[in-house]
Every structure is written in structure tokens, then in C-alpha cells.
Amino acid sequence: MIYATLAFAMGCFGIGLLLNLWRIMRGPDLADRILALDTMVINVIALLILYGIYGGTAIYYEAAMLIAMVGFVSTVAYCRFVLRGDIIE
Amino acid sequence: MELIVEILVSFFLVIAGIFGLVGSFGMIKLKDTMQRLHAPTKATTLGIGGVLIASMLYFSLVKGAFSFHELLITLFLFLTAAITANFIAKTYMVRNVTRDELPETGRRIGWSIFDDPPETPPSKE
Numbered sequence: 001m002i003y004a005t006l007a008f009a010m011g012c013f014g015i016g017l018l019l020n021l022w023r024i025m026r027g028p029d030l031a032d033r034i035l036a037l038d039t040m041v042i043n044v045i046a047l048l049i050l051y052g053i054y055g056g057t058a059i060y061y062e063a064a065m066l067i068a069m070v071g072f073v074s075t076v077a078y079c080r081f082v083l084r085g086d087i088i089e
Numbered sequence: 090m091e092l093i094v095e096i097l098v099s100f101f102l103v104i105a106g107i108f109g110l111v112g113s114f115g116m117i118k119l120k121d122t123m124q125r126l127h128a129p130t131k132a133t134t135l136g137i138g139g140v141l142i143a144s145m146l147y148f149s150l151v152k153g154a155f156s157f158h159e160l161l162i163t164l165f166l167f168l169t170a171a172i173t174a175n176f177i178a179k180t181y182m183v184r185n186v187t188r189d190e191l192p193e194t195g196r197r198i199g200w201s202i203f204d205d206p207p208e209t210p211p212s213k214e
Binding site: 001002004005006007008010011012013015016017019020022023029030031032034035036038039042043045046049050053057058061062064065068069072075076079080082083088 | 128136148159161176178179
């Protein structure tokens with residue numbers, strides 16, 4: 001039963017990634033694209049942890065944690081670049 | 090006992106999948122950028138939270154290895170979601186809102202998206 005629900009959850013987050021890609025493609029504003037990229041990072045974290053449960057290993061937590069940090073820093077850096085024209089003043 | 094654990098883990102996985110899909114579906118469903126800012130919070134809190142709770146339950150009850158990694162990821166995401174949303178809203182404002190549309194701040198310093206930060210902090214006035 002766990003494997004069936006794992007497949008369901010993976011499918012949900014995978015469809016979510018496709019919807020975010022559509023939003024990145026359409027825009028219309030730059031803020032939409034940054035927001036869609038940030039949501040993609042969230043979906044990828046969920047997919048990684050689900051894959052960790054599927055494989056039965058705890059090795060994917062570190063990867064999920066790293067992706068969470070990189071996603072946050074990249075989103076803030078992109079926003080700061082648009083806001084101030086510079087990332088670190 | 091085994092069945093109860095399986096039902097519990099499956100319940101959290103289904104909840105997480107549904108909320109993750111709702112969060113991403115809101116990205117294409119909602120009309121305005123500021124409205125769309127609302128949608129991914131569902132995926133961040135309930136989607137990721139459900140996945141992490143299911144993972145904690147699975148590894149502690151089925152595999153017999155308890156760990157706190159998942160709580161770290163939850164804490165980090167909860168802390169950073171607010172900052173990210175604030176920055177994205179500021180990015181939208183600086184590109185689409187003019188200075189005339191905003192009300193006065195009523196202070197020495199104007200809106201942070203238009204004015205540079207002050208040299209001295211406001212409390213030293």
C-alpha cells in the first residue's frame with residue numbers, strides 16, 4: 001500500500017513540476033518566473049524525499065537539504081539582482 | 090500494527106500529494122501575480138510537511154531508525170518561505186507599481202523598493 005501511495009504522491013509532484021514549467025514559459029512578469037522556479041525547488045525536494053522512502057535509504061535527506069538551501073539562496077539572489085541591480089552591495 | 094503504520098504513512102503521503110498538486114495548480118489557475126504568490130505556500134507547508142512526516146513515520150516505525158533530518162528541512166523551509174515571498178512581492182512592486190500609487194510611509198524614510206537604506210538607523214533621530 002505504501003508503494004502505491006508513493007507512486008501517487010510522485011505523480012502529483014511530477015505534474016506540479018510540469019505546471020510550474022508552463023508558468024515559467026508563459027510569464028507574464030519576471031516575478032511569476034522567479035516564483036515558479038521557487039515552487040519547482042519545493043517540488044523537487046518532495047520528490048527526492050519520496051525517492052528516499054522508495055529506496056529505503058536515508059541518503060537523500062542531505063541532497064534534499066542542500067537543494068532547499070541552494071533554492072532559497074538562488075531565489076533571494078535573483079530577486080536582489082532585479083531589485084538593486086547588484087546581489088551583494 | 091503493521092497495517093496501522095502502513096495506513097498512517099499512506100494517509101500522509103496522499104495528503105502531501107494532493108496539497109503539492111493544489112499548490113502547483115494554483116500557479117496556473119490564479120489570475121494575478123500577487124494572487125499567485127498565495128498558491129505555493131500550500132505546497133511548502135502541507136505538501137512538504139506531509140512528505141516529511143510520512144518519511145519520519147516510515148523510517149522510525151518500519152525501518153526502526155529514528156532521525157531528526159526531516160525536522161531540519163521543515164524548519165528551514167518554514168523560515169525561508171516568508172523571506173522568499175517578501176522578496177518576490179518586492180520584485181513585482183518595483184517593476185509594476187509607480188511611486189504615486191503607494192501611500193506615504195509617514196516617516197523620514199520612504200518605501201524600501203524605491204529609496205536607499207538610511208545611513209543612520211531611524212531610532213537614532
